[in-house]
Amino acid sequence: MPLLGSVVGTDPKAVRDWATREVESWKKALPLLAREELSVQLSLLLARWSITSKPNFLARTLPPEVTKDLLEGFDQAVLATVEQRTQLHFDDFSRTMLQLPVRHGGVGLSPSAETVPHAYVAGMAAAISGFLFHSSIMQQGHFNEVKETASMRKLEEIIQHHYPADSPIKLQDKRHMADLDSFAKHYCHSKHSTKLQSRLVTAFRDDKFAQIQANKDLSPHHRALLSSRANKQSTAAWRAFPLTAEYELTDDDATFMLEYATAASNPGYPERCSCNKSHFDLEHAVHCGPTKLQRHNMMQHRLVSFAREQALAVKQNPRLTVEDAKKILEPDVIFYFLPKPLETDVTVVNPCAPSWLQQTLIKAGTALHSQCQKKCKKYLDSALLHGHDFAPLGFETHGRFSQHVLDLLAKLASNTPDNVGYAIADMTLDLSLTLVRGNALCARRTLRHALRARDLLRSPLS
Ligand SMILES: [Zn+2]
Numbered sequence: 001m002p003l004l005g006s007v008v009g010t011d012p013k014a015v016r017d018w019a020t021r022e023v024e025s026w027k028k029a030l031p032l033l034a035r036e037e038l039s040v041q042l043s044l045l046l047a048r049w050s051i052t053s054k055p056n057f058l059a060r061t062l063p064p065e066v067t068k069d070l071l072e073g074f075d076q077a078v079l080a081t082v083e084q085r086t087q088l089h090f091d092d093f094s095r096t097m098l099q100l101p102v103r104h105g106g107v108g109l110s111p112s113a114e115t116v117p118h119a120y121v122a123g124m125a126a127a128i129s130g131f132l133f134h135s136s137i138m139q140q141g142h143f144n145e146v147k148e149t150a151s152m153r154k155l156e157e158i159i160q161h162h163y164p165a166d167s168p169i170k171l172q173d174k175r176h177m178a179d180l181d182s183f184a185k186h187y188c189h190s191k192h193s194t195k196l197q198s199r200l201v202t203a204f205r206d207d208k209f210a211q212i213q214a215n216k217d218l219s220p221h222h223r224a225l226l227s228s229r230a231n232k233q234s235t236a237a238w239r240a241f242p243l244t245a246e247y248e249l250t251d252d253d254a255t256f257m258l259e260y261a262t263a264a265s266n267p268g269y270p271e272r273c274s275c276n277k278s279h280f281d282l283e284h285a286v287h288c289g290p291t292k293l294q295r296h297n298m299m300q301h302r303l304v305s306f307a308r309e310q311a312l313a314v315k316q317n318p319r320l321t322v323e324d325a326k327k328i329l330e331p332d333v334i335f336y337f338l339p340k341p342l343e344t345d346v347t348v349v350n351p352c353a354p355s356w357l358q359q360t361l362i363k364a365g366t367a368l369h370s371q372c373q374k375k376c377k378k379y380l381d382s383a384l385l386h387g388h389d390f391a392p393l394g395f396e397t398h399g400r401f402s403q404h405v406l407d408l409l410a411k412l413a414s415n416t417p418d419n420v421g422y423a424i425a426d427m428t429l430d431l432s433l434t435l436v437r438g439n440a441l442c443a444r445r446t447l448r449h450a451l452r453a454r455d456l457l458r459s460p461l462s
Pocket of ligand 1: 273274275276277278284288289446
């Protein structure tokens with residue numbers, strides 16, 4: 001019998017048939033996400049919501065043997081929809097990045113099927129705290145009879161399989177999962193069962209992430225990518241809702257963001273870059289050629305407009321060519337804070353470029369730190385001479401900001417009352433998306449040149 005969005009009953013086949021019909025009805029909505037009328041950015045947000053939120057209630061209320069296969073099929077259908085909408089293909093490592101939670105640097109399309117045992121345990125804990133605690137069963141010592149029911153035996157089997165004392169899943173509550181008596185005694189209090197699913201799934205995914213990091217077969221580039229994306233600023237862009245123009249990405253930019261973040265392979269790319277220094281891939285494309293100056297200027301303009309919005313006087317020096325930028329010793333932007341103006345230089349570095357890869361592998365963020373130190377050496381003395389401060393405003397192409405950027409945003413936000421100007425989170429997200437747009441611009445330009453060079457090689461006379 002369907003009840004409150006799930007189903008209850010003693011006929012396993014009828015329960016399974018109901019759940020199958022329910023999941024099939026979700027699949028019917030997926031072709032809408034693959035339509036071109038829906039932007040790629042929105043399609044990704046909806047795909048993430050579909051794969052995480054929608055199956056949750058079913059997984060909490062029905063045992064894993066009913067939900068696991070069904071949700072595996074649904075997870076596959078969601079991924080196929082994303083592939084269809086973006087025309088990208090995800091396998092091996094790129095699929096790992098696609099499925100990693102956002103907080104681990106992934107895209108967050110985490111499979112719902114793999115967490116069904118944990119969702120079921122949490123659902124049972126909630127049922128126990130909501131029902132047994134208030135009933136006479138516990139108080140009159142009838143719990144031994146309840147323990148013999150099929151759903152309680154299933155619960156015991158799951159907790160003993162997934163959370164034995166020696167399991168690698170790190171969870172404080174494990175000692176309460178030794179057997180059904182300890183479980184019921186602890187989780188009949190709602191203060192313990194509340195948010196249990198989030199704690200269980202977090203512990204499960206943290207363990208999975210540790211296993212991925214420990215995988216010795218991971219290539220240096222993939223390892224560097226993994227560590228470069230697991231930070232707050234890199235992950236911010238996945239949470240952007242396109243409610244205003246600043247937070248909206250074109251389909252090309254959103255598809256680039258997905259491809260660059262997951263290192264998805266693209267068979268349409270030429271083998272070599274037109275610079276002849278490297279094979280062609282997006283990692284090379286975001287820092288080859290002069291378009292990176294445009295990315296630099298885009299970041300600079302956003303910072304200047306934040307300052308103007310916060311009613312702060314600024315002076316900026318335009319950079320017109322890469323050579324110009326290398327020679328000139330003047331700072332990019334001077335922010336006229338009191339009592340000391342702040343001179344700044346905007347710099348973007350690719351932590352996965354061959355020249356930085358080893359440093360990134362030793363410690364994530366080292367490329368950014370080194371680049372900022374270099375900028376300090378170049379500009380600090382001259383700033384001090386003018387009685388100013390200096391801060392290098394560093395960004396990594398994969399999204400990390402230097403502490404100086406975060407400090408500047410905090411300073412700008414504190415310059416105005418709460419109801420005026422931008423909040424720190426707004427400015428951070430804006431910069432993250434500007435960086436994506438700038439990277440995409442560089443990559444598209446490099447790709448066009450590489451394709452042209454390939455065609456010239458193929459037919460030199462035409
Ligand atoms: Zn190149």
